[in-house]
Every structure is written in structure tokens, then in C-alpha cells.
Amino acid sequence: MLSYYVQTALRSLRRTPILTAVLIGAIALGICISTTFIALRHVFERDPLPGKSQSLFYVRLDNWDAARAYVAEDPKSLPPQITYKDMRALMRSTIPVRQTGTFVSRMFVFPQSAKVRPFREPIRLVFSDFFPMFDIPFQYGSGWDKAADAKPEQLIVIDAAMNQKLFGGGNSVGKTVRIADRNFKVGGVISPDWRPSYRYYDVVQGPVPAESIFMPFNLTPVMQIQTSGNSDGWKDYGNTPEDFLNSEQTWIQFWVQLPDGAKVQAYRDYAANYVQDEKKHGRFQRPLHVEINSMPELLEAFGFVPKTVKVMSLVSLLFLVVCSLNLVGLLLGKFLARVPEVSVRRALGASKVQVFWQHVVECEVIGIIGGALGMLLSVAMLSVIAKVLQQGNGNSVTGVSLDLEMVAVSIFLSLVAGLMAGVYPAWRICSVPPAMQLKLQ
């Protein structure tokens, strides 16, 4: 019967092309807006490292002023990053299977090719564990090893876009590029498949794209590299780079990989003991507060989904509801104009339920066609949004697109929209007494 209802629906839609275009257009608009914002929310809410994120933990310590909390109104608040000296101390632990401190800086890059002008680029400083911890895949070469960390070697890892920009693509491992006042050898090129929607390893800077160049953290004191990210402090941090590194200024994100609950507890104890020891030296004057959160907990705690995206996804759903409800009147008019035909069908043996479903299916056909159109518009809108969120490094925010899950959501919304628009008109048309209408014909 469904195929007959679909055939009947398509015939009916062809009968009134202008009205059909209006109906489909309204659903398409509603689906486009709602799908776009729900997809955007989905991008920020989904687990960036499925199967792995639960073993990655972010460490925070409360080294703030004894007189007031990090957020004065919230006594339980603590800085989102840690100090350089705390990172150094924590890295002495052997409990984590991997660990890395990380921050972002900005430096000038001088390409070998005369065709590419020097440019200022965000560069992330990381330890060698960073790459395996965050499952970063390589197209050529690899990250560096612990020896390169220790030395530190002048190595970089670049992503595929930067490889294209600096070397025109291809295997550039071993090639040299000048950054700031030094030459760096390319150790690895990240696979073009790795285009995270945002820097899930840096919750402090907000949902922006990943950097294109990574270099050993230990070059920081050597090159006197300064952070270009957030830096919070409550105490004077001196005048020299060395003063800054030894200050209470918090500017480093610190991650550890802990394979199981026992290791997590052991690490908590380790961090707490470290803080207690430091208290003896006059630091950490606030009550003991160590936060070790898994990546999903952290993204949740930091409210990583921008509020505007959350609000807009709800507003867009309301917009879809309004679009659908606006169609009720049009569909009612369309259906009631068909009372004579429906009366004949009833006289020939169609039950009320069959007439109801026939018209609901017609609304669903409108919903599905409108939904498909809306999805296409949504793909276009998302690509525009991805470009708007683009950073100076030329990387667009990837993953801002419709994945299979969102396509399923979109289809579901289309069906719901069709149903919302069609249930009342379908109920009205099936409730019309056929005898009266047959008499009038």
C-alpha cells in the first residue's frame, strides 16, 4: 500500500507545482537551518578520540593566590593551565605511559621557495609523546623521539597543508625550513586525513583549528619562546624569560596517558603529594586542590560547545517547528480541495485510516524531498561556516560537515517536519463525511 500512497502523493504534488515548490521550500529552509546548527553542535560535542579519550587526562593544580580563588566568586575554581616548573616536576613521574606539556606560540616562517613570502604562523610546542598520545597519523616520516626531546633537536612536524605550502607537497622529510632565527629539519608530515575539527588537546584557547607546525617543547628555554596563548598569573613574573619560566604564571596545558583506574589513582596521589611538598616551600597556599580529568570530562567541564552554538541549535529546531506549522494551513487547503476525490475513494472502499495514511505519506514525501534539498543547502552552509571559522594558517575547521549520524538526524527531522505539518490536515480530510460530498458532485 505504501508504494501506492507514494505514487498518489507524487501525482498530487505534480498537480499543483507552485504550491508544491512552496511546501518543499519551507521544509528545505527549516531542515537547512536546523541541520546546520545541530551538525555544528555535534562537531563540538562528539568524542574527538573514540576509544582513546578516556585514557587521556588533563592535569590542573591550584597554585593561585591564598587570598582569593582563581575565579573570585568561585572558591573551588583553579587555573586551567599549570606553571612551567610544575610541569617539569610532574614529568618526573613514571606513572603515566605517556605525557606532554604543550602551548602555542607564533613565529615567523621563512620558506625556501622565493615564491612564498615569509609568514607568521602559530606553532605548537610539544613533547615527543604528543603524537602517539593523540593518535596523530603520518603521511611521511614520524614525530621525534625522546632523545630529540632531551637534546632538544631542531626538528619539526608539519601537516599536509603546510607541506603543500612550503614544499609543494611530496615527501619533505629531511628538508629544511627556517623558523625564527634557526633552521629546522622536517621530521614528519602529518597525514592529510588528520584534520581535527578543533584543538581538542588545548581546551584553553577555545574551539579553533589545529596548528600546522609542531616543534620540541624543550626549545622553549633555548630559543626563549614565549606563549601566544592564554597566560594567567597572580604574582609578578619578573623581567627575563628565565624569571617567567620560574614564576607562578600558568600557561602550559599538561596531559598524561593513564591506562587504568589504578594508575589514575596513583597519579592523583603523586600529584597531591607533589603539591603537599611544595606547600612546605611556601607555594600552593590554597587548600589542596588537584584536578585530573579525562578528556570527555574536561570538554564537558570547559563547556567546549560554544553557548551560541547550543542556543542556535535549539532556536533552529524551533524554526523548523514554525516552518512546519506554517504549512499546516497550506496543506489543509490543498487537502480540502481534494474532498470530492477522497469521497469517491471512500465510496470505493478506502477506510478513514487508509485516507489518513495516504495524506500523511504525501506530507512525508514533501518532508523527504524538502529534507534532501535542505541537507544539500546545509552542506553548503556548513562549508561557509567552516571558512568563517578559518584561521590565519589557511586551515579550515574540518569535520564541520554532515557525517552519517547527522544525515540520519536530518532525515529524522524531515520526517518529523512532514508529520507535524501533515497530521492535522490528514485527520481533517479523513474525517470529512463522504456521503455529503458525493451528493454535491
Added chain:
Amino acid sequence: MLEMKHLKKIYRTESIETHALEDFSLIVGGGEVVSVTGPSGSGKTTFLNVADLLDTFESGTYLLNGMDVSRLSDREMSQIRNRTIGFVFQSFNLIPDLSVFDNVDVPLRYRGLPAAERKRRIEGALEQVGLSARTRHLPSQLSGGQQQRVAIARVLAGEPKLILADEPTGNLDSVMTREIMDLLERINDSGTTIVMVTHSPECAERAHRQLHVFDGRIVDVERPRVTLAGTGGSGFAATLN
């Protein structure tokens, strides 16, 4: 086949009550052709609508094939309309944007018959009414008589036991009228009961029995007579009010 006892049907508006059927009693036997005549507003069409289960009634009993149909659900009534009764309208009531084939297909779709069976029935019915060559035509491409033949084919395809016809020749000229009446008689030959509302004395005379309705009641009954179809009613009875 069809038995109505003391049926009462009232149409109500806020200020007016119209007694469309009043103590309406009738028995039509299997294989009969019964004509129902009467002035406009006398209740003929109301009777047909009630008989076709398209309309309800206030009181009385209606037995169809021995089954009391007054308390059936919409689904059950629809099934009876679909399987037991065929309805022929004065204005043909073909669906304008469906081809001849698809129009005849409509009741069969609601019966849920497989495609091959539907095709067999549709082609058979259209052959019976002489329209095999017009299956892809739209109703607007056919004459009035041809459209009524399509409507009759739509009924025939369902193989009903009872055909209710509401002025089946009302919109046709005399030649077409004869054609349609001949067709109805041929259908009756196969045992199908026909109840036909008509204004036409000629059509009424071709029935086995003629009933006259006035103010919602049967007021006159003609005796059974030998008809052109040659089959007399088997269960004749009517209440004279």
C-alpha cells in the same frame, strides 16, 4: 441481499431537522434489479448512501447479506463497500488525473490484491464494457457514455454482489442511456443485484421491480414483472407505508 427495517435518518442543522428517511423498510433479494424513483429531496440518495454504508441512520435495522451492519467499525464498513458493494454515480466520479486503467484499479488497491490479479481483473472488466483499447486514456478524453462505462468497469473489477447506482444515466443522452442500461442488465444476468435510483421512467421500467419514494418513505410498489433481463427477483418484499 439487502434488508432495511424501519430506518430513520435525520439531517440536523442548528435550527432545522430534516427527516430524510422515515420508517423506511425494504427487502431486495439476490439477483434482483430494483429501481427507486421519486421527486428530488424525497430521500432516494440518502437511501443509497445508507445502503452503501457511507451514511449512518438514527434507528431501524439494516441487514446486508444477512449481517447487521448498523454497528460496524469504519474499517469493517469500508471492507464491505470495497468487496460486497459497487457504486455507480450519476456524474461518473472518475479521478481526473488517473488513466482509465488506474481509475479501475482504485478499489482493487484498497483490497490489497497482488498486481497480477489486479491487472487480470481490470483488463477483464474493461473488456466487458468495451473499453480495452482505452486503458491509457484520461477521463477527459472520453465521452460521457464511455466515462460511465469506465465507472461500471471499476465496479465490475471488484466483483460485487450488489451494485448501487445513483442515476447512472442522468448525465447521458438517450443512445448512451440505452447502452448503459443494456450493460447493467448484462451484469445482472450474472446474478449481481442492482438497486438503481433514477428519474427516468424508461430506466425504471427495465427493472424487475419499481419502488417509489416520497418524503423518506416507500409509498408505492409495483408488482414483480418479467424484465428484459429475464430474471425475476427471488426475494421480493417491500413494506407499503
